[in-house]
Amino acid sequence: MFRWYRRFICIAASAALVGVVAGCGGSDDRGASKDLSGEPVKISLVGDIDAPALGVTTPQLRDAAVAAVEAVNRDGGINGRPLELTVCNTQGDPNIAAKCARTSINDGDAASVGTYAIAGGATPVFTAARFPTIGNFPLGPEDFDSPFSYPIVGGTPSAGTCSVALLADVVGVKKIGVLYSEAPASAAGNIVLERALSARGLKATRFTALPPNATDLTPYMTEVAQGSDAVVLVMAPVTAARVVKTARGLGLDTDLVSVSLATKQLTELGRAAERLYQCSLLRPASAGGPGIDQMLREMKAANITPDVDDTATNAWLAVHLFAQVAATLDEITPATVAAAMDRLTDGDLSAIAPPLNTTEPFAGTADTWPRLFNPTVWYGQIADGKIALLRDNAVNPFQPAE
Structure with a gap:
């Protein structure tokens, strides 16, 4: 056996x-x-x-x-x-x-x-x-x-809020589209994005759904890019890598942000990954x-x-x-x-994330996500095939930009 x-x-x-x-x-x-x-x-x-x-x-x-x-x-x-x-x-x-x-x-x-x-x-x-x-x-x-x-x-809430905060607060983009994979968690993810945009007085230029087994990504990327200066990719890293490759092949000048891609995916994308913004929920390996x-x-x-x-x-x-x-x-x-x-108040996470305290969620999230204990993220952008940090330390994307 x-x-x-x-x-x-x-x-x-x-x-x-x-x-x-x-x-x-x-x-x-x-x-x-x-x-x-x-x-x-x-x-x-x-x-x-x-x-x-x-x-x-x-x-x-x-x-x-x-x-x-x-x-x-x-x-x-x-x-x-x-x-x-x-x-x-x-x-x-x-x-x-x-x-x-x-x-x-x-x-x-x-x-x-x-x-x-x-x-x-x-x-x-x-x-x-x-x-x-x-x-x-x-x-x-x-x-x-x-x-x-x-x-x-922080999973979906932190990743979604990070994407909007990175584009709107750090990069300065206001016209933001959303391309998301159709999945059971999609509705919750889109609500997170709408809240993050609304907190900044913004609305998504459009929400475009990507079917799970779509083979030709061109029509979906073309649609969401219309009227958008940047696009949030709400999907698994392997799917995000395919979308990035498609966008670069189309010659689109639209900024893209995704959750952190794996080492192998960045290698396979090569130059196509350059300038891609990354929202990492944990300290990136390249850091x-x-x-x-x-x-x-x-x-x-x-x-x-x-x-x-x-x-x-x-x-x-x-x-x-x-x-x-x-x-x-x-x-x-x-x-x-x-x-x-x-009872955990100081779970050691090797400085890859803050020590874990499960006795209370972070302030400001308990009403919506009572088990969100660590909302922090790392802002990054791909340079020379690696995630280069845009901030030296982890940030809480739910807090107003400084």
Whole structure:
């Protein structure tokens, strides 16, 4: 039923179950788990690893989590116990995502980490079971309403508000169009953009929907660019990269802003990526720093070629945050993990994001997004194939521009 993947990562034959890390058996000449003993501490990651129905692939999400788990086990596991990760591919289907969540619960996992499911499906199942999701990438209302949701980043609200703030407050653009992928979370994302624009006395020149499996992006990009000096791309990074390539091919002089693209996507775009504005929810890999350096070292140790974007960094942080919290517990269960997360006031996120305080959301967001704990973002622009920061530090896009 199992075959080896990167020496000690097992992959199940199930179409949805992508991998199990540590505690699979076999040997590891890098010493990842040979000195660990006791019952494994089990966690899961539910993600759109390969979601053709949505035109989305995020293998970097899995790879970053794998690297983090291997590093935790090299450093002694969870108080001497091996940490074991199961990665479940949603395939972009909310029904499969729900099944992934039920499997995690039934298999005795202590928590889920780094969940990224554009079509949803997992969070309601986790919530009904009072099961903690740590570092879930918040895209829809359920992610901000669940008392068992502990996101590290601001997700849709922060990304949308960042895009408008960057264009209007930093670049000085007033005629802003929106091109968004049709998905369950689209409505919430568009509301965020409308609020951010309204706060600045602006309205979108137009909202243009992009069907999930559109092959020719030209008509959509052409439409949204009409009358717009800049366009916000509300979509997964892999889709945004396709749109950028299309816009450059059309010779459009329109400014574009998207969530941070992965290393591989920037490389593939080449010169087409130049001048693209970026809203990063976490410190970009190109900005460096101790936390970024640690993540890249751990990927190298796991024989993983770094392909880093917000989803990857978020998954890496989520694993390490779980390990921090679990190490403080005598008994590691979903209930004890959730209780510990509820008390967290200074969760170490390696300076890639501010320390996580889950005891209260940031001021000004509790009424709308009660589980938004960290709204900060990083403004950037692509220069020479990398994200160059436009501000030295993270900013709160919900606050008025200075």
